[in-house]
Amino acid sequence: MSAARPTKTVAVLDYGFGNVRSAERALARVGADVEITRDYDKAMDADGLLVPGVGAFSACMQGLKSVRGDWIIGRRLSGGRPVMGICVGMQILFERGIEHGVETEGLDEWPGTVGPLRAPVVPHMGWNTVEAPADSRAFAGLDADARFYFVHSYAAHDWSLEVTNPAIRAPKVTWATHGERFVAAVENGALWATQFHPEKSGDAGAQLLTNWIETL
Structure with missing residues (x-):
């Protein structure tokens, strides 16, 4: 009889700008400590x-820096330690964000700008499908018509990071459409992120979080 796998520990970063209790419950549901x-x-x-x-x-970036979250994320990623961002926690991973004409520097883990979502109805609030790569690990075990819960008025509209070194695995980018196509999720080595809220996405979100836990 094989030994039980040790429970994985997950820290939910509390910097004043996230649904930390919802995230805690969703992660506990899939077996994390x-x-x-x-x-x-x-x-x-x-x-x-x-x-x-x-x-x-801009407020999320200020809150993140107030608890040295920018250092924590950078140090973890430099050592290949897993990090997952959700909603604005994904957006701040890009180079910059522009809201109401104000430009704010992000964490610059990925090039690109987060800007207003151009759609007939904003915010994009509710359930939507995504277009994930066939070999995505994040969406493994999920049907193509799986739906996830979104609440946002801004998004990354383009993906410009190019990987030319064949020894480095290229990021896997998942897209969604609301008025226009935008980045819905990214898998980039130890760094995963989703524009939608997996913790509010029922069984589909639980499967994605399970897939993440299995990489830890």
């Missing part, structure tokens, strides 16, 4: 770090 924290060492030591985000890009 979860702690909501803004403590540097606890966030660094966990198997996985989840970075939620709700509100304005």
Whole structure:
């Protein structure tokens, strides 16, 4: 009889701009040992770090820096330690965000700008399907018509990161459409992110979080 796999620990970064309790419950549901924290060492030591985000890009960046979240994310990724961003927690991973004409520097993990979503109805609020790569690990076990819950008025409209070194695995980018096509999720080595809220996406979101936990 094989030994049981150890429970994976996940730190949910509490910097004042995320649905931390919803994230905690969703992660616990899929078997993770979860702690909501803004403590540097606890966030660094966990198997996985989840970075939620709700509100304005600029306010989220200020809140993140107030708890040294920018350092935590950068240090974890430099060591290949898993990080997952959700909603604005994904948007701040890009180079910059523009809201109401105000430009704010992001974490610059990926090139590109997050800007207003050009659609007849904004915010994009509700359930939507996504276009995931066939070999996506994040969406493994999910049907093509699986639906996820979105709440946002801004998005990354383009993906410009090019990988020319054949030894480096190219990121997998998932798209969705609401008025226009936008980046819905990214798998980039140790860094995963979703524009939608997996913690509010029922069984489909639980499967995605399970897939992430299995990479830790």
